[in-house]
Amino acid sequence: MAIKIGVCGIGRFSPGFVRFWNAHPLVDEVVMADLLPERVAKVAEEVGVKRILSSLDELCDSDVDAIAIFTQRHLHAPMAVQAMEAGKDVYSAVPIGISMDEIDSVVRATERTGRIYMMGETSYYYPCTIYCRNRFRKGEMGDFAYAEAQYLHDMEHMYESFKVSGGADWKRVAGIPPMYYCSHSVSMVLSVTGVRAEKVSCLGYEDHHQDAIFREGANEWDNVFSNQSALLRTSDGGVARVNEMRRVGFHGADSVYMNFYGTEACYEQNPVGSSWITKGTNPAEDITEQVTCTGQDTWLCGYSPVHPKQRLPASFEGLLNGHSGSHAFLADDFVQSCVNRHSPPCNVWNAARWTVPGLVAHESAKRGGELLEIPDLGGAP
Numbered sequence: 001m002a003i004k005i006g007v008c009g010i011g012r013f014s015p016g017f018v019r020f021w022n023a024h025p026l027v028d029e030v031v032m033a034d035l036l037p038e039r040v041a042k043v044a045e046e047v048g049v050k051r052i053l054s055s056l057d058e059l060c061d062s063d064v065d066a067i068a069i070f071t072q073r074h075l076h077a078p079m080a081v082q083a084m085e086a087g088k089d090v091y092s093a094v095p096i097g098i099s100m101d102e103i104d105s106v107v108r109a110t111e112r113t114g115r116i117y118m119m120g121e122t123s124y125y126y127p128c129t130i131y132c133r134n135r136f137r138k139g140e141m142g143d144f145a146y147a148e149a150q151y152l153h154d155m156e157h158m159y160e161s162f163k164v165s166g167g168a169d170w171k172r173v174a175g176i177p178p179m180y181y182c183s184h185s186v187s188m189v190l191s192v193t194g195v196r197a198e199k200v201s202c203l204g205y206e207d208h209h210q211d212a213i214f215r216e217g218a219n220e221w222d223n224v225f226s227n228q229s230a231l232l233r234t235s236d237g238g239v240a241r242v243n244e245m246r247r248v249g250f251h252g253a254d255s256v257y258m259n260f261y262g263t264e265a266c267y268e269q270n271p272v273g274s275s276w277i278t279k280g281t282n283p284a285e286d287i288t289e290q291v292t293c294t295g296q297d298t299w300l301c302g303y304s305p306v307h308p309k310q311r312l313p314a315s316f317e318g319l320l321n322g323h324s325g326s327h328a329f330l331a332d333d334f335v336q337s338c339v340n341r342h343s344p345p346c347n348v349w350n351a352a353r354w355t356v357p358g359l360v361a362h363e364s365a366k367r368g369g370e371l372l373e374i375p376d377l378g379g380a381p
Contacts, residue, residue, distance in 0.1 A: 002028035003338050006059035006088075008079065009070035010034040010043045011164055013093060016322045017068065017120075018047045020331035023315040026339050033059050060086035066116075066338050069093065072165050072173060073181065074220070077102035080117060081109045089116040091334045094183045096351040098176070100359060100375065103352050107377045110348045116337050118330075118344045119351035123184045123256055124191050125326035127291035127304035128274065132260045132267050133192045134306070135276075141262030144193045144236055148259040149185035150243035152250045155213060155226065171211070175219025178228045178244035179365070182358030183351070185242045186232075188258045190354060191345075195235040197357040197374050202230035204365035207247055214247075223362075230361040232374075244358070254324060293325045301325060343380050352377045 005021050007014050010032055021027045033053040034040035044052050053059055056079055059067050066089040069079050077097030080090045096119050097103040110117045123129055135141055155174065162174040179202065190196060204225030207214035214226045226247035232240040252271030260267045265278045274291050275284040294302035303309050303325045312328055321328050330346070337344040353376070360374050 001339055002026050003065040003335065004029045004031065004063060005335075006031045006033060006053070006062060006064035006067045007070065008033050008056050008059055008067055009072075010036075010040045011070060012161060014068070014070035015043050015047050016320065016327050017070075017331050018043075018049060019319055020316060020328055021068075021335065022048055023313070023319060024331065024335050025313055025315060026335050029064075031059065031062065031064055056082065059083070060088065065089065066091065066334070068334070074098050074173060074176065077106050080106050084109045084113045084115040084117065087113070087115070089118075089334075089338045091118045091120060093120050094122075095119070095181060095355045095358075096183075096348070097355065098180050098359070100356065103356060103359075104377060107348050107352055116341075116344070117348040117351070118334050118337060119183070119346050119348070119354075120330050120334075121183055121187050121346045121351070121354060122323040122326040122330065123187045124346055125307070125329045126188065126256065126324045127293065127306050128258050128267065128269055129188050129191060130306045130308075131287070131291050132258070135265070135267075136192050136260075136262065140265055141260070141267075142264030143262060144195075144234070144238040145263055146238060146261045147189040147192075147240045148243075149188040149240065149257070150245065151181070151184045151256050152243065152245045152248055152252075153255045154248055154250065155209070155211070155246045157251070158246070171213050171218065172220055175213045175215070175221065175223050177221055177223045177225060177358075177362040178246050179230065179358035179361040180221075182230075182242060182244050182361065183354040184256050185244060185258075186240075186357055187350075187354040188256070189240045189242075189260070190234070191350070192260065193234065193236060193238070195238075196353045196376060197232040197240070198235050199233040199371055200230050200357055200361045200364055200374055201369050201371045202228055202361035202364040203369045204228045204362075205247070209247060225362075225365055228361065228365055230357070230364070232357060242357075242361075256324075293321070303328075347380050349378055349380045353379075
């Protein structure tokens with residue numbers, strides 16, 4: 001069996017996935033759709049796509065088996081539900097949704113329709129996450145005690161991306177609360193341990209930059225916070241600190257980092273290297289090479305030694321990867337799940353558990369750091 005995949009939204013992010021799906025032996029055709037005909041025509045020629053449509057509605061009415069959504073982050077949930085109701089399996093970029101009602105609607109649509117929903121969480125396949133997940137599940141780190149994960153991406157580096165996706169009124173959506181885009185950080189911790197976050201307290205930094213993006217009345221959420229820091233209590237008794245920052249003087253090889261501390265060993269990472277520390281040993285073991293991709297670049301890279309590259313189709317060889325080696329694995333996960341009808345690692349229930357903590361964290365920040373319970377929408381059957 002081979003499937004047809006429709007790609008909705010043609011910006012900076014989706015063409016790399018189109019190349020992988022075009023090369024996948026279980027994909028019969030890739031169809032592209034965008035509201036801007038000139039943009040989609042140009043990209044389609046570059047990536048070798050023959051069939052072009054103009055909207056999600058047309059994709060839903062077409063013969064594609066699955067739809068991959070790469071639109072603006074606040075549009076994913078209603079589009080995912082529409083596609084599943086039309087009988088299509090769905091892949092969407094992060095986040096799954098930006099409200100509890102939205103996320104619940106995607107979870108329930110998945111359960112009601114029997115379709116597959118997968119969120120393209122790149123951090124799940126970051127080398128540091130894979131490395132910690134492998135060693136934690138072997139018992140080498142002991143019990144989970146504490147972790148720090150952060151997505152540090154200054155707004156001035158993101159202007160052009162928001163202008164491409166948001167048009168003339170791009171600032172209205174650029175001011176989205178940072179914690180509404182928390183899954184890169186939260187998933188790093190929770191996908192290692194396999195548990196969920198139960199409680200959260202969060203504080204926010206009120207922005208004063210002259211671009212006036214984060215101001216009451218200036219964005220769709222009346223959001224004033226450009227930086228937010230949350231403290232999570234996890235269901236195994238551990239603690240995790242998550243930073244989501246959009247106004248910070250930082251620029252490293254990547255924007256996502258994690259430190260992970262178990263009772264027997266820990267992993268530490270910074271912009272220049274990574275270390276493994278086992279209790280009672282000295283000095284720390286430098287493991288930088290094990291968790292660094294060849295040609296490391298946020299958008300264009302290869303793989304790291306910890307990536308299970310052998311599981312990928314041979315036809316992926318030579319294609320440029322992205323986001324620390326994650327794109328190839330996410331692209332293959334979605335195809336395999338659609339063809340074989342099994343739940344992918346980044347399934348709808350994990351997507352909810354990696355996103356909902358941020359929604360509650362933002363509410364906590366608005367209340368001055370009040371400790372709040374995090375609702376759970378359930379786990380995979």
